[in-house]
Amino acid sequence: MYQAHRVKREADLVNKVVETMREQQRVQAEKPRNDQENTVATLVDVLSKALIEAKLGDTQEGQDDFGSNGRRRALAPAPSAYTLARSPAKAAVSDDGFSGFSFNEARAFADRLQENRLHKTPQDILQDLQRGNARFWMGTATQQSTSAISRRGLVSKQFPMVAILSCSDSRVPVEIVFDQGLGDIFVIRVAGNILDTTTWASLLYAVHVLHVKVVIVMGHEACGAVKASMYAPQSSLDDRGVTPTPLELMMRTIRNGLDDSILSIDEPKAREREAVCQNVKRQIEAIAADIAMVNLIREQKLIMLGAFYDITSGIVDFFHEVVPVAVASDEPTTPTASPSSGVLTTFNVPVVEIDAEERGDSKDAAGRCL
Numbered sequence: 001m002y003q004a005h006r007v008k009r010e011a012d013l014v015n016k017v018v019e020t021m022r023e024q025q026r027v028q029a030e031k032p033r034n035d036q037e038n039t040v041a042t043l044v045d046v047l048s049k050a051l052i053e054a055k056l057g058d059t060q061e062g063q064d065d066f067g068s069n070g071r072r073r074a075l076a077p078a079p080s081a082y083t084l085a086r087s088p089a090k091a092a093v094s095d096d097g098f099s100g101f102s103f104n105e106a107r108a109f110a111d112r113l114q115e116n117r118l119h120k121t122p123q124d125i126l127q128d129l130q131r132g133n134a135r136f137w138m139g140t141a142t143q144q145s146t147s148a149i150s151r152r153g154l155v156s157k158q159f160p161m162v163a164i165l166s167c168s169d170s171r172v173p174v175e176i177v178f179d180q181g182l183g184d185i186f187v188i189r190v191a192g193n194i195l196d197t198t199t200w201a202s203l204l205y206a207v208h209v210l211h212v213k214v215v216i217v218m219g220h221e222a223c224g225a226v227k228a229s230m231y232a233p234q235s236s237l238d239d240r241g242v243t244p245t246p247l248e249l250m251m252r253t254i255r256n257g258l259d260d261s262i263l264s265i266d267e268p269k270a271r272e273r274e275a276v277c278q279n280v281k282r283q284i285e286a287i288a289a290d291i292a293m294v295n296l297i298r299e300q301k302l303i304m305l306g307a308f309y310d311i312t313s314g315i316v317d318f319f320h321e322v323v324p325v326a327v328a329s330d331e332p333t334t335p336t337a338s339p340s341s342g343v344l345t346t347f348n349v350p351v352v353e354i355d356a357e358e359r360g361d362s363k364d365a366a367g368r369c370l
Contacts, residue, residue, distance in 0.1 A: 101149050110153030117161050122213040122303040123340060125161045129214070130318070130342050132179035137314030141179045151182060160186040162214045163206035165283065167193045171311055172220045178316070186212060192225030192254050193217055195283050207293065207302065215293075217283045218307040218316070219276035229254035230262065230275045257282030273308070280306040281320050281347070288322045288349050298324045298351065305343055319344040324351045 101109075120128075135141050163186040166174050174180075174187045186206045188199050195203075206212045219226070229251040244252065258278050265271035284306045287293055296302035305321035323337040323346045339346045 103152065106149050106152035107156050109149050114159040117159060125214045126303055126340060129162060129178050133177060133316045135179045136177055143179050143181045146182045154183045158183050160184055160210060161212055163203060163212040164216045164218055165193050165199055165203060166218045167191060167220055167223055169220060172309055177309060186210060192250060192279065193219055193283065194250065194253050195286050213302060215302065215304040216307050217280050218309055219280045220309040221311040223276050225250065226254055226276050226279050227272055230258060254279055277308055284320050284322060284347060288347065294324050294349055294351065297322055303340060317344060318342055320347045322347050322349055324349045326351050
């Protein structure tokens with residue numbers, strides 16, 4: 001019975017709105033043209049009042065329902081139609097000032113964003129991340145939402161400047177931690193932020209196809225994957241002649257990259273942080289074994305480094321930046337190099353310089369290899 005009564009009220013509401021619109025159209029037809037600029041505002045007022053009257057009736061007649069105990073219970077009132085009509089139409093205008101746009105306009109907007117990013121150096125991109133993280137932990141983040149035109153522009157392409165291999169932990173939302181938006185970071189997330197077939201292939205795609213300028217492997221405080229691998233009995237990770245489970249393979253990969261000396265650290269939190277940082281370093285060193293990656297770093301087209309996200313403070317520390325160091329073929333030691341601004345330490349990769357004559361290359365008059 002209540003359902004039938006409610007359907008009747010809704011039908012009455014629709015009829016009343018239609019009658020109001022017809023009346024408004026008749027009135028506007030009799031007005032001079034110079035008064036028609038207020039048509040929309042007037043119509044909103046009239047419709048809003050009609051909706052309010054209908055809602056008041058709905059509240060008085062239909063908002064009460066019978067419960068199983070025979071008593072009437074009040075349902076939550078609907079939002080005021082007059083309030084909704086008077087509220088700013090935020091969906092009509094995007095954050096970038098676009099009140100309406102075509103797909104081609106959105107694509108042109110994305111092209112301009114991409115062009116601006118292409119002019120930035122890897123150092124600029126890294127500093128943008130550092131500033132974004134500072135805004136995050138200071139509580140002044142700016143990426144609260146993304147405009148409609150930005151989303152539409154990303155349909156046709158993506159142009160991130162950063163690739164981050166991070167843990168899949170729900171407490172480590174990479175874009176939020178660095179105060180970045182849609183399309184800004186190519187994120188690869190897996191438990192323990194380790195390299196395997198899929199994560200390695202994803203990084204190669206980001207570097208060689210998307211042409212990102214910064215590659216980061218980021219661990220975090222209280223990482224369950226690293227903690228479990230560190231404290232698991234060695235016997236459970238050894239090869240027992242049976243096919244290991246995926247979980248055992250992951251833990252074995254992490255455990256093999258950790259030093260046994262970690263367990264001698266007395267303070268548990270310091271011990272776990274050191275284990276996470278060592279795991280990050282092992283992944284960075286594995287990536288640095290790729291000569292194509294190292295060449296991009298030498299050409300200053302790429303920066304590759306590790307990071308540690310402290311959940312407690314929100315701060316990200318950067319360390320273990322890969323720095324190719326050219327050495328002579330007979331050089332016994334590797335010289336040191338300085339890290340980028342805001343980076344704590346480096347991982348120096350010795351690159352032996354070989355003369356063109358030793359390689360058998362020929363040169364032109366300008367000294368360039370042919």
